[in-house]
Amino acid sequence: MLTERQNSFALTLVQFGLPFLLVAYLGLEAGGYDILVRSQVGIIAWWLAILGIVAGLLPATKVTTAGWIGIGLLLALALLTGIGALTWTESEERSMIEFSRVLSLLGVFVLMVLVQGRDGVERTVTGVAAGVVLVGLVALASRYQPDWFTIPQLPVGYSTARLSYPLEYWNGLAALMALGLGPLAWAAGAGRSVLTKSLAAASIPVILAVCFLTASRGGLIAAVAALLVLLVLVPARIKILIGLIIPAIGTLILFNMLNDRPELRDGNGGPIAAAQGGDMLGITLAVVLFVAASQALIFWLLERDGGFLPDVDRQVTRAVGAVAGIVTVSILVIAIGSGFVGDRWSEFKQPQSGDSTVSRLGNLNSGARYEFWKSAYKASESESLTGIGPGTFEYWWARSGEGTEHVRDAHSLYLEFLAETGPIGFLLILLIIFGPIGFASVLSLREGSPNRRAPIAAAAAGMTAFAVTAGIDWAWEMTVLPVVFLALVAASIGPAAGSRSARTDSRFTGNSWQWIPRSCFALFSLVAIAIIAIPYTGEKRVRNSQEHYRKGDSRAALESVQDALNIQPYSATASVQKAQLLSELGRFPAAVSAAQKATLDEPFNWKNWYVLGEVFEASGKNKKAGLARRRAQELNPNSDIPLYRGTLAKNGA
Numbered sequence: 001m002l003t004e005r006q007n008s009f010a011l012t013l014v015q016f017g018l019p020f021l022l023v024a025y026l027g028l029e030a031g032g033y034d035i036l037v038r039s040q041v042g043i044i045a046w047w048l049a050i051l052g053i054v055a056g057l058l059p060a061t062k063v064t065t066a067g068w069i070g071i072g073l074l075l076a077l078a079l080l081t082g083i084g085a086l087t088w089t090e091s092e093e094r095s096m097i098e099f100s101r102v103l104s105l106l107g108v109f110v111l112m113v114l115v116q117g118r119d120g121v122e123r124t125v126t127g128v129a130a131g132v133v134l135v136g137l138v139a140l141a142s143r144y145q146p147d148w149f150t151i152p153q154l155p156v157g158y159s160t161a162r163l164s165y166p167l168e169y170w171n172g173l174a175a176l177m178a179l180g181l182g183p184l185a186w187a188a189g190a191g192r193s194v195l196t197k198s199l200a201a202a203s204i205p206v207i208l209a210v211c212f213l214t215a216s217r218g219g220l221i222a223a224v225a226a227l228l229v230l231l232v233l234v235p236a237r238i239k240i241l242i243g244l245i246i247p248a249i250g251t252l253i254l255f256n257m258l259n260d261r262p263e264l265r266d267g268n269g270g271p272i273a274a275a276q277g278g279d280m281l282g283i284t285l286a287v288v289l290f291v292a293a294s295q296a297l298i299f300w301l302l303e304r305d306g307g308f309l310p311d312v313d314r315q316v317t318r319a320v321g322a323v324a325g326i327v328t329v330s331i332l333v334i335a336i337g338s339g340f341v342g343d344r345w346s347e348f349k350q351p352q353s354g355d356s357t358v359s360r361l362g363n364l365n366s367g368a369r370y371e372f373w374k375s376a377y378k379a380s381e382s383e384s385l386t387g388i389g390p391g392t393f394e395y396w397w398a399r400s401g402e403g404t405e406h407v408r409d410a411h412s413l414y415l416e417f418l419a420e421t422g423p424i425g426f427l428l429i430l431l432i433i434f435g436p437i438g439f440a441s442v443l444s445l446r447e448g449s450p451n452r453r454a455p456i457a458a459a460a461a462g463m464t465a466f467a468v469t470a471g472i473d474w475a476w477e478m479t480v481l482p483v484v485f486l487a488l489v490a491a492s493i494g495p496a497a498g499s500r501s502a503r504t505d506s507r508f509t510g511n512s513w514q515w516i517p518r519s520c521f522a523l524f525s526l527v528a529i530a531i532i533a534i535p536y537t538g539e540k541r542v543r544n545s546q547e548h549y550r551k552g553d554s555r556a557a558l559e560s561v562q563d564a565l566n567i568q569p570y571s572a573t574a575s576v577q578k579a580q581l582l583s584e585l586g587r588f589p590a591a592v593s594a595a596q597k598a599t600l601d602e603p604f605n606w607k608n609w610y611v612l613g614e615v616f617e618a619s620g621k622n623k624k625a626g627l628a629r630r631r632a633q634e635l636n637p638n639s640d641i642p643l644y645r646g647t648l649a650k651n652g653a
Helices: 004-028 035-054 065-086 092-114 120-144 170-190 194-214 217-233 237-259 270-306 314-337 340-348 357-361 369-382 393-400 413-446 450-472 480-492 515-550 554-567 572-584 588-601 606-618 622-635
Strands: none
Touching: 004 035, 004 092, 004 120, 004 480, 035 092, 035 515, 065 092, 065 413, 065 480, 092 480, 092 515, 120 170, 120 194, 120 270, 120 450, 120 480, 170 194, 170 217, 170 237, 170 450, 170 480, 194 217, 194 237, 194 270, 217 237, 217 413, 217 450, 237 270, 369 393, 369 413, 393 413, 393 606, 393 622, 413 450, 413 480, 450 480, 515 554, 515 572, 554 572, 572 588, 572 606, 588 606, 606 622
């Protein structure tokens, strides 16, 4: 039997280590965008939860009412997605993938809730921040010294100027940095020790430099929103502001140095950029050491002998807040009255936003987001009750959107859920995201202990950053972002969040869950694992088939794709792959049959019809080939479909 001291240490390690490992692993695995990575995380999370419950180690403390509500909302969203996959969706395959996504996130959230205990909020928030910093360090190093890393080549048309590694999406990388800024700002000014303050302060210039190199305006907006929420909620705002002075100086130094090196800043490569990268590596190291040492010295001086950072009188704080509010409102009134807001809105609706760092950050063009949002809203109007089906916005955009670009997501989580799952899904996602923010905000303001209030405020700041980026990008699909959000939610609504719950026992000992609830939980978890495993295994078999095809082993390729169809008989992707393979082998009747099945499984996916046309043409049925291609053109009228000829089989599109 472990001693109470050993139990406490184990719990501390789990509460810090679990979010750290999740953020680090997903961040370094392209953000967990890949269904294989995401599903693996979901399956492991459910297995760990099962083992903890069965062994009597979890939950670490009694799950709070807020915790059960959070689990219930995510479960409701999962059930809605699953029902959509079985009923009204345009693509059962895509909807099952979304069902699997929500179940994976639910598994992570359940595990995070179960491990919360006394002081869990501080440990979890710190673990999240540490994971974000690690990813930020890797990202910055990849720009300075790209030869140190195996950086995947971006698809044709993607900018190389904007830093995207390791998430492989610049806006997602910036959003992750923004999610970590609130916790780091809290730790830099109000951390428990001078060492914590020093390390957190030194990390801030790094993650903000990453934001700068991504040229992500949305990421910078999310970062500002996080800081504002933190300063509103945290009691030690004077300490926070003091703690941000030195990091701000370090950040300005890095921004200035990077801006003076355009070859490096814009990712141009070549010997000049390489030399500049070597210079910036040394400069960044010097800045980090300067910030760390200065922060340690300042707070050591301020806090020695009891410190002379007294709590600012509440009336003074309120007065400062009132003045800030008046100034903000005045600026907004002037901006609206002068037409500034209207001009910026007109600018936002323009699709082009520039490619280099400086040009992008200097304008407000939406990059076609306005068109995506309009299309998502129109999609919601077409199926006002149920939505068009989870994960199917891509097909709606192809046939009804006004742009020529290929788009899978609406670049707004809220509008995408409205379009795909109707008003019920829209309401659920609003409650899932904004409910915890509101709860944590109220709790941080009501919490009597400043030591508990501050990390809750930091969690609310990180959640706010996610809420902002979710409104303007496809944050839900970049798994590391909702995982960070859910980890912060679990921490803020856990037993440590309130003074009453803080008195509950936090030891890894047996709990009140008897064998019946434990058995029910284990059974549900196994069902969730099985559902997640279906699209995971099917996708893996399809990729195996594509790999065998590239190696010239058609027989093995056919066997793998048939395995995929046995696992997912509704998979249009597998049917398309099978049709192309059979066509290559000259087995045209079977190829036509497979391609036709794909059009039946996904009748609104233009790619399926185009492949059917290719198969008909290969078999000498030119008239039928023309009809199939015409249908493909109808489902994707704004794209030059002939450009896709002969490419689908080779890249698995």
